[in-house]
Amino acid sequence: MRTATIACLPVLAAALMAAENNTFLLRNATVHPVSGPAIQNASILVVDGKIAEIGQKVAPKGKVRIVEARGLHVYPGMIDSGSPIGLAEIASVRETVDTGEIGDFNPQLRALIAVNPSSEHIPVVRANGITSVLVTPGATGGGRGASAGSLISGQASLMHLDGWTWEEMEIRRSAAMQMAWPVIQMPRFRGADIEALLPGLAGRRTTFAEARRNQQQQVQKIQDFFDAARRYQKAKASGESIQPDLRYEAMIPVLEGKQPLMIFAAREREIREALDFAARERLKIVLAGVRRPGKALEDIAKRNIPVVLGTTFVSPLEEDDPYDEPFTLPARLHQAGVKFAFASFGVQFARNLPYQAAQAAAFGLPYDEALKSVTLNAAQIWGIDSEYGSIEKGKYADLIVTDGDPLEVRTQVKMMFIKGVPVDLESKHTRLYKMYSARP
Amino acid sequence: MRKNLLAALAAALLIFAFLITAALAETVHWTAIRDARIVPVNGPVIEKGTVLIRNGVIAAVGAKVDVPASAWIIEGNGLTVYPGLIDALSTWGLPQAAQAQPAAAARTAQPQQAQPQQQQQTRSWGPRDRPGTFSWVRAADQVQLSDARLGQARNAGFTTAVTFPRQGIVAGHGAVINLGGKTAGDMVVAPDAGLYLALRPSGYIGFPSTPMGVMAYFRQLWLDAAHYREALALYAADPVNIPRPAYDRALEGVLGAKRVLLPAADPVQMERMLQLAADLKTPAVLYGAVRGYEMAARLKQTGTPVILNVRWPARDRDADPEEEESFRELKIRDLAPTSPTALSQAGVKWAVSSEGLETPRAVLRALKQSIDRGLKREDALRALTLTAAEIYGVADRLGSIERGKIANLVLADGDLFNDSTRIRMVFIDGVRYLPEPEAPQAPGAAGRAPSLSEEEEQ
Numbered sequence: 001m002r003t004a005t006i007a008c009l010p011v012l013a014a015a016l017m018a019a020e021n022n023t024f025l026l027r028n029a030t031v032h033p034v035s036g037p038a039i040q041n042a043s044i045l046v047v048d049g050k051i052a053e054i055g056q057k058v059a060p061k062g063k064v065r066i067v068e069a070r071g072l073h074v075y076p077g078m079i080d081s082g083s084p085i086g087l088a089e090i091a092s093v094r095e096t097v098d099t100g101e102i103g104d105f106n107p108q109l110r111a112l113i114a115v116n117p118s119s120e121h122i123p124v125v126r127a128n129g130i131t132s133v134l135v136t137p138g139a140t141g142g143g144r145g146a147s148a149g150s151l152i153s154g155q156a157s158l159m160h161l162d163g164w165t166w167e168e169m170e171i172r173r174s175a176a177m178q179m180a181w182p183v184i185q186m187p188r189f190r191g192a193d194i195e196a197l198l199p200g201l202a203g204r205r206t207t208f209a210e211a212r213r214n215q216q217q218q219v220q221k222i223q224d225f226f227d228a229a230r231r232y233q234k235a236k237a238s239g240e241s242i243q244p245d246l247r248y249e250a251m252i253p254v255l256e257g258k259q260p261l262m263i264f265a266a267r268e269r270e271i272r273e274a275l276d277f278a279a280r281e282r283l284k285i286v287l288a289g290v291r292r293p294g295k296a297l298e299d300i301a302k303r304n305i306p307v308v309l310g311t312t313f314v315s316p317l318e319e320d321d322p323y324d325e326p327f328t329l330p331a332r333l334h335q336a337g338v339k340f341a342f343a344s345f346g347v348q349f350a351r352n353l354p355y356q357a358a359q360a361a362a363f364g365l366p367y368d369e370a371l372k373s374v375t376l377n378a379a380q381i382w383g384i385d386s387e388y389g390s391i392e393k394g395k396y397a398d399l400i401v402t403d404g405d406p407l408e409v410r411t412q413v414k415m416m417f418i419k420g421v422p423v424d425l426e427s428k429h430t431r432l433y434k435m436y437s438a439r440p
Numbered sequence: 441m442r443k444n445l446l447a448a449l450a451a452a453l454l455i456f457a458f459l460i461t462a463a464l465a466e467t468v469h470w471t472a473i474r475d476a477r478i479v480p481v482n483g484p485v486i487e488k489g490t491v492l493i494r495n496g497v498i499a500a501v502g503a504k505v506d507v508p509a510s511a512w513i514i515e516g517n518g519l520t521v522y523p524g525l526i527d528a529l530s531t532w533g534l535p536q537a538a539q540a541q542p543a544a545a546a547r548t549a550q551p552q553q554a555q556p557q558q559q560q561q562t563r564s565w566g567p568r569d570r571p572g573t574f575s576w577v578r579a580a581d582q583v584q585l586s587d588a589r590l591g592q593a594r595n596a597g598f599t600t601a602v603t604f605p606r607q608g609i610v611a612g613h614g615a616v617i618n619l620g621g622k623t624a625g626d627m628v629v630a631p632d633a634g635l636y637l638a639l640r641p642s643g644y645i646g647f648p649s650t651p652m653g654v655m656a657y658f659r660q661l662w663l664d665a666a667h668y669r670e671a672l673a674l675y676a677a678d679p680v681n682i683p684r685p686a687y688d689r690a691l692e693g694v695l696g697a698k699r700v701l702l703p704a705a706d707p708v709q710m711e712r713m714l715q716l717a718a719d720l721k722t723p724a725v726l727y728g729a730v731r732g733y734e735m736a737a738r739l740k741q742t743g744t745p746v747i748l749n750v751r752w753p754a755r756d757r758d759a760d761p762e763e764e765e766s767f768r769e770l771k772i773r774d775l776a777p778t779s780p781t782a783l784s785q786a787g788v789k790w791a792v793s794s795e796g797l798e799t800p801r802a803v804l805r806a807l808k809q810s811i812d813r814g815l816k817r818e819d820a821l822r823a824l825t826l827t828a829a830e831i832y833g834v835a836d837r838l839g840s841i842e843r844g845k846i847a848n849l850v851l852a853d854g855d856l857f858n859d860s861t862r863i864r865m866v867f868i869d870g871v872r873y874l875p876e877p878e879a880p881q882a883p884g885a886a887g888r889a890p891s892l893s894e895e896e897e898q
Contacts, residue, residue, distance in 0.1 A: 186760055207758035269762060319766035 022049040022397070022420030025060045029069035029401065034076055034368075034376050035390035044074060046397040049420035054391060067401075072414060075371075075406050076390050077131025077398035079378035081308045082156070082262075082288060082343030083350045085125060085133050086115030086166075091347070100139040100149040105225050107177055107254070108246040109154030111137040115166045121347050123427035126161045128351045129400040129413045131423075132171060134158050134343070134382060136262075138178045151222055152179045155250065156262060158382055160398075162418045175382045176262040176286060177254050181270045181277075182218035186211045219273065226281055229255060257284045260382075262308065267317070268294035275299055286381060289345065290333075291326070292317050297336050306381040307333060307340040309373075312359040313352070324363055330373065331364030341378035358407040370407060396420070469495050471870060472507040473851065476516025481523050481818075481826045482840035491521055493847040496870030501841050514851070514872075519864060522821065522856055523840050524599025524848030526828035527800070528791035529701070529727050529747040532593055532601045533583040533617050533627060564646035567660040571647055572608025572640070575661075575693025579603050580615035580631035583624050589800075590619045591876040596800035597856065599848035599868045600629065602832055604636040604701065609654055610661065611636040613696070616834050618848065620868040629846070633832050634725060635697035639709075655716055662720045665694040698833070699723040701747070706731045707738070714742055725831060727793060731772060732779030736786035745789035745831045748823070750806035751796040752776045780810040784819040791828035799878075808857045817857060 027043035031054060043058040044051060060066070089096035098114050115135055125133075138153025155174040163169035186208060206214075232248035233255050253259035261283050265274045271293055278285040288308040293300060300307060309330060316325040333340050342357050344350035353374055361370035369377075379389025387396050400406060401415035416423040471493040478486040480501060490505040491498060500506075507513070564571035583603065593601065604614035614633035621627045637658060639651045648654045671685040702717060704710035704726040717724030727747040729735060739746060753773045755765065783790040794803045807820045829839030837846050847870040854861035866873050 184760065208756075208760045209758060211760075318764055319768060320764070 021422070022417075023047050024065040024067050024420070025058065026067040026069050026074065026399070026401070027058070028071075030073045031391055032073060032075045032371075033391040034371055035392055044391065044397070044399070046399075046417070046420045049397055051391060051393055051395050051397050054393065067415070069401050069415075072401050072403055073405075074391065075129070075400050075402060076375045076388070077400050077416065077418065078129050078353060078374040078406070079158075079341070079382075079389065080125070080130050080133040080344050080350050080353050080374075081341040081378045081381065082136050082310075082345050083125075083133050083347065084111075084136055084139075085121050085161075085347050085350055086117065086119045086135060086159070087111065087137070088347050089116070089119055089121070099137065100153060101137070104151045104221060105247060106137075106150050106154045107152050107250040109137050110157060110173060111135040111154060112157035112159055112166050112170055112173060115157075115159060115169065117163055117165055117169060120428050121350070122161050123424070124348070124429055125350045125353075126416065126423060127413060127425050127427050127429070128354060129402065129406045129416070130161060130350065130353055131398045131400070131416065131418050132158060132160050132388065133350065134175055134378075136178050136345075138180065149180065151182070151218065152177065152225070154178060155259075158384060160418050162421075162423050171384060171388070172382065174253070174259060175384075176260045177251075179222075179261055179263050181263050181265040181274045182215045182222075183266075183270055184208070184211045184215040219277075222277070226251075226255070254283060255281075257282060260284045260286045262286045262288050264289045266291040268292060268296045271296040271300070275303065275305070278305075279303070288343065291329070292321075293333075297332065297338070300333075301336040301338050305338070306377075307338055308343045308381070309333070309340055309356075310343055310345045311349070311352070312342075312356045327359055327363035330357075330360035330370075334365055334369050339377055339381065340373055341381050342373050354407045355409060358409070361407065367407075374407075468510075469493075469870065470499075470508045470511035471514065471847075471867075471872075472505070472511040473514045473516045473519075473521055473849070474507070476851070477520040478841060479520060479522050479821065480841035481822055482842055490516075491841060491847075491849065493867070493870045496847050498841060498843055498845050498847050500843055514865075516851065519851045519853055520855070521841065522597070522850040522852065523825040524838075524850055524866060524868065525597045525803075525824045526791065526838065527593065527598055527601040527794045527803070528828040528831065529749075529793035529795055530601040530603045531606060532589050532598075532619065532794075533585075533587050533603050534579060534605060535582060535584055535587075566647050567657050567664070569647070570661075570690045571657070573610040573661070573690050574605065574607050574612045575610045575635060575691075575697075576689040577605045577607075577612030577693075578615065578631060579605050579613060579617075579633075580628045583615065583617050583627050585621065585624055585627065592878070593619050593794075593800040594866050594868070594873050595863060595875045595878065596804065597850040597852065597863045597866060598794075598800050598803075599850065599866050600828075600838060602633045602828070604633070606636070606638075609638050609640050609648075609657070610690075610694075611638060613693070614701070616832055616838070618846070618868050620871060620873055626869070629837065630832065630834050632696065632698050634699040634701050635694070636701045637703070639703055651712075655712065658716060659719055661690070661694055662722070664688075665691040669695055697722060699725055701725050701727050703728050704735070704746075705729070707734050710735050710738065714738075714744065717744070727795075729779065729783075729790075730776050732788075732790070733775045733782040736779075736782040736788055739783070739788045740786040745791070745827075746783060747793045747831070748779060748783070748790050749793050749795055750780075750803055750810075752806060752809065777806070777809045778813050778815075780807065780820065780823065781813065781815045784815065784823075789827055789831055790823050791831055792823050804857055805859065808859065811857055817855070820857060 023046060025043055025045050028041060031039045031042040031044060039056065042054060042056050045053040045058050084099045087098045091097060101109055112135060134156050136156045139149040156176045156178050157173055158171035158175040159169040160171060186206060229248045229251035232245060233252050235242045254261050263274045263285050265271045265287055266289050271287060271290065286306050286308060287300065289310050290307050312326050314326045330340065342353055344353050357370040357374050361367050376385065376389040379385040388398055397417050397420040399417045400413050402411050402413050404411040413425060416425060473491045475488055478489045478491060478501060486503055489503040490507065492500040492505050492507060598619060600616065600618055602614050602616050605612035613635055615628050616630040616633050617627040618629055639654050648657045668685060668688055668691040675682045675684055700717065700720060700722050702713040702724050704713045705728040710726060713724065713726055725745050725747060728749050729746045730749055730753060732746060732748060753776055780790065792803060794800055797803060811817055811820055826835060826839035829835040838848060847867050849867040851864045852861050853864055863875060
């Protein structure tokens, strides 16, 4: 679908692309703007990649390409609020995994630079209606924060899932700073039986006091780093001549409260510490990977802190928790008045993002909220809601055209537009499907 | 000439023979414990009676016993005489290096460096490397009188222990030892109590690294041993034509095993071990069994004896205060002390191990908890004495107060399981031992003492 326009002048190329590709009239569809109620038999006029008009009576102005969508539904493209897509190809082949960098503090690193636009995962994820992703530079552990990686692993970038180069994919270079809150890590032996099998584990045991000391040392490291960054910020503001330091330089927008700090904290204890730290340092934060907020949920709501939830397809953290604890967590967050979005925190399973939201909807989350959590809420949390996240006049045309509810597993995404440009929905999966369907 | 020579020879022989009998039958030592309450375990309690000891062996027990004039009389008024207690799975008497590693189901924090595993640094690739195998090691060759824990054990009323080496996964042969004597050799009552096996896939590098692998390795080892025995027999029948099999100490050690001790902390592991014992065609004794309350019926069905670990699970002293404990854990913790009752009611032979407990005395306290939860006192006492002797095949010499048995006795000023009761003295092989001052920290305590820093005490 993508036409490679060979042109000497990039300006000309852009003009050509614009002329033939990102202006069209999509008509006779049911439009779900997300920001408002659905509109039956509506049309959407897209001019130069932006939504010019929506309504039941939209007249095409002059010669414009018509996209017929009778009986189909139009939704905003979905946003995955955290995934290392493009940074990791095959988990078990180390050379293909580019997440996580050595060292505790790497705020100067930007995820998008390292993204491989040709990753086989991108078309697969795209095919399920996901148009953009917050690409996270650090490892995102299974709900426990990036325990194995850095404390501050770098800047997470918002990117479109289509483009020849990372520059073409870029939405926001530095949407957030990724940080993991240190965890008090104690290997937990469940009853005597496990230990009977593996007494060797006993040798590796740490007492709670030791584990807590280790954690406090890590927290102190974070505090020291922020203090040093603040001194740098002050010195720079006062016009003193200082040795430039990329790490502290990268921290300035965070310290100014302009760039959100995305803190991974799963359990109540870490969440409370992270909230207190953010309040002391007057930071703008987003909590990520929240699993068991407990009573801290009220605090999260009171302080208006947005949350990024990981996959709902997990077992509870604690043995005695109800089986549906991970399924109902989004509903509980919603009831408490917390704004949240979903993230896959994975590569190949990023395609399941809509079904994470669907699972939450099946367990008490109102449907509209479920849909928002993968579209408008995400755009609001990352500060791009003036351009993305819903179907509204003036926003970019990141659209998906489906034959039904996109959170439903059986629904097919028929068309996709990123900034008004049609996107190829072929992927390795569809290629293999065709190949083996045609097998004699 | 010749006559003289013969006469001299005859005289010499006579003297020699006399010396031997004299050596075997020196002066007879009699000791009598008089007017005491006697609990013989194998029979009814004698409210007021006498135990007569002749050269370290019980000569007579009863309400009326004729005491020789030369006997040393112990006034037993107000005292109760019990058979010496037996720790059925222990490391007492072994040098600290030879015993390492926590027992099955004992929640201990033992640094791995405590293992004498320097020779194990090479990676093991398969059964041929005999990983973690020390089947030629015998506790009987290693016991020492200098072990400070012996005194501690005697203070608590223990006179006997079945002590096992601990290293790797085939640790070696245990020995039934008395906890006193003039020389280390005096201690050994039976040098072949059984071969101790552990499922410890992380004690060394390489194969086997999972419980399944460990069990497969055990099977292989036994198959190899059977093959070795056949090869030796063939060679013995025809040493001219049959090549001489290479001597293999690991297999020799396996062939000499009367029984195997296998870890069974929970029902699943028990099933695995019962199957393994059947595969090895060797009588098994299971140890651990903290969840014996779930395992009693099955153990009865298979007739397998159990050495119960009475270190009842408890919340770790160094646990995370915010950790929510699961119902399962709380249930196990609550029901573990009922295991002895369940085993007794089912008619399972069970004895007791001090493994993982801070002091030998704690064994009695742990059993007292079970008594408070319905265990009969006589059942608890039998497990500590006669049943343990039966399991290890030494009940003809130990475990009760009857004529002909080794004079291992405990004299206490009250019921053994009452906390206020004091052990006044013990007899081991008829020799009296008085209580010793308690060491502040028992070296037998497995694992580190929790480090109580200031911040923890707040």
